[in-house]
Amino acid sequence: MYEPTPYEITTQPAWTAPPATTPGPVIVPAEIPPGVDWVTLPNGVRTLAYTHPTAPAQIPLPATQPIPAWAKTTALLAPTVGCGIGAAGIGLSYAAPGLIAMTHALWSAAALVVAAVVAVPVLLRTARRAVTGGGTGGSESTTHITQNITATGLFGRASGTINNR
Secondary structure (H helix, E strand, O other), X not given: OXXXXXXXXXXXXXXXXXXXXXXXXXXXXXXXXXXXXXXXXXXXXXXXXXXXXXXXXXXXXXXXXXXXXXXXXXXXXXXXXXXXXXXXXXXXHHHHHHHHHHHHHHHHHHHHHHHHHHHHHHHHHHHHHHHHOOOOOOOOOOOOXXXXXXXXXXXXXXXXXXXEO
């Protein structure tokens, strides 16, 4: 098939619009812009025309990796944990007056327990003295127990005496 060379005079239309005068010889440019190519029309005339660019070769995409289960679990738990923390904060703000009252009640209960631990032995001692009549005279009979324990070395056998007087 005949292919015209650059700047060859031809009667075929060029890729630029011909002048408004009668058709005549046309000079073909040496460089054809991209997207323009020689085509043959159905009536057999060869002309320059815009063509569809050929698609570039498809680059094979790498195989997709499945998302790990731990990533899915973390992605699902993150908003849940965040919303739970937010709800807990809101709940604490509503419960704050009650929590303050409970802490006061707990401190009061702790003070009552401490007072009972101190006051009960004092009251028992006072009541026993009142019943036995002790505390004023020398007729008290108090038992004294003494222990003397000795041992040699860190893990030595211990021996000792207990004296009841």
